[in-house]
Amino acid sequence: MELARLKAYHEDTIDSIIEGIVVVDPSMIITGLNKSADMYSTSQSIGRDVFTVFPELDIPRCRHGFERAISLGEPTDVGEMVFQLGGDKVTLHIKISPLKNRSGEVYGAVLLSQDTTEKRRLESQLIQSDRLAALGQLAAGVAHEINTPLTLILGYADILSQTVGSDNLSNSYLKTIVEESERISDIVRSLLNFARPSNMPAGKCKVNETCRRTLRIFGGQMARRGIQVTMELDESEPEAAIDTGELQQVILNMLLNAMQAMPDGGHLGIQTRVSRDMVEIAITDTGIGIAPENLQKVFNPFFTTKEVGKGTGLGLSVSFDIIEKHGGTVKVESQLGRGTAFTIVLPMNGVE
Ligand SMILES: Nc1ncnc2c1ncn2[C@@H]1O[C@H](COP(=O)(O)OP(=O)(O)OP(=O)(O)O)[C@@H](O)[C@H]1O
Ligand SMILES: [Mg+2]
Structure with a gap:
């Protein structure tokens, strides 16, 4: 009775951990897994090859992690990987450790997976919005800087047009200066508009x-x-x-x-x-x-x-x-x- 309760207690503990845990023997056969890890398997998992049950793990850095754990008794931080869970993609951070008995002998490996999807999503949104905000600020700053000399160019072109009188060639050059400057001014305006928050x-x-x-x-x-x-x-x-x-x-x-x-x-x-x-x-x-x-x-x-x-x-x-x-x-x-x-x-x- 005591033993059964102790067993149930251990199982409850392991099933209550939100990280996924998968245990394999030295020939990569799954010997145990907790509830969180079972979510990712599509079929019966105990007694089957880990790479068949979780095909996503069949990549060199994971295989290497298992090998290191089993042959050298050393843990590996495999890093993040993308898994398909139903229709959703989830990012999991995988670590693999050797499974040792009390005398330190290795008789398998333990894989731990932490769901980092949300953390990653927030991070990427922050990086992107930082980048866009920086871009917007830069654009608005540059646009503002350009406006001052542009106003001067337009002003002087206006004065010149009064002094050149009816010289056709000079007038046509001036016309181009004014037109092109106005084009710059349009671009600057659209940049400033873009950076401004919308009124919707x-x-x-x-x-x-x-x-x-x-x-x-x-x-x-x-x-x-x-x-x-x-x-x-x-x-x-x-x-x-x-x-x-x-x-x-x-x-x-x-x-x-x-x-x-x-x-x-x-x-x-x-x-x-x-x-x-x-x-x-x-x-x-x-x-x-x-x-x-x-x-x-x-x-x-x-x-x-x-x-x-x-x-x-x-x-x-x-x-x-x-x-x-x-x-x-x-x-x-x-x-x-x-x-x-x-x-x-x-x-x-x-x-x-
Ligand atoms: N219109 C497209 N034509 C060809 N390849 C594309 C196109 N849009 C996206 N891609 C591909 O998808 C990848 C991811 O695009 P995404 O916009 O997420 O990132 P990025 O353009 O590489 O970098 P960032 O947008 O962060 O500057 C690109 O690197 C490119 O390989
Ligand atoms: Mg892009």
Whole structure:
């Protein structure tokens, strides 16, 4: 009786631990696991090979961790990995330790997994919003700095035009100076507008206007890179149930990606469409495309194919979280060398 109670007590203790625990013998057969770990297995697990029950673990750094534990009796911090749990992706931090008896002999290994999905998500959102805020501040600062000399240039051009009289050539040069300066002034204004918080109430967003406004800040860069832009916006001027700043952030991330995918020019499309009670926003490019094996990974935090310093791999994961939080979805279709299409679907404003 005492023994049975002690056994139950140990089992309860282990099952109450929120970290997943999996125990294997030296031939990698599962000899025990707690409730939290059992959530991730799809079938009966005890007595079966650990890599069959948890195929995600079948990667070199995990195998190495088990080997080290069993042959050297040393623990390994395997680090974070992404697991599929039902339809969701979860990030788990894995550690593997040797299983030792009281005399110190190793007779298996213990894997401990901690769910770090939420921690990672918050971290990535913070890094991205810090980056965007820094970018916005920088842009606003630069825009402000440019305004002062620009006002002077326009002022002096005006004075000059009065002194050159009817000299046609000088007048045409002056006209160009004024026109081009006004163009700079437009760009500066759109930068300042972009950095300014929107005047739409929380949870409401004019989708077309947000697309136009976000595209405007890239207009010049796109033209210089030989990127043609087509916009096809739904005439009903749909509103989506999302904060304007948040949708702006998502579209900005996708436009930046599209632009970066077309270093030698191409075609960018933005389309909005109402379908039943949802608004669809499609952003398409004719860029380098995404390899099929990467297609499912692009929404993972820190997944990037860009060189160090160019990409942090956060744009899409943060965008995905933002859209999902508002009851929407993001889909991606791509063909290597052909191009990519991202489709955002969001509930319309005012529809329950
Ligand atoms: N339009 C696109 N065309 C081709 N590849 C894309 C496109 N959008 C995303 N990708 C791929 O998905 C990866 C992840 O994109 P994501 O925006 O999350 O990160 P990033 O652009 O690499 O870095 P960051 O956005 O943080 O600067 C990219 O590195 C790229 O490989
Ligand atoms: Mg990006």
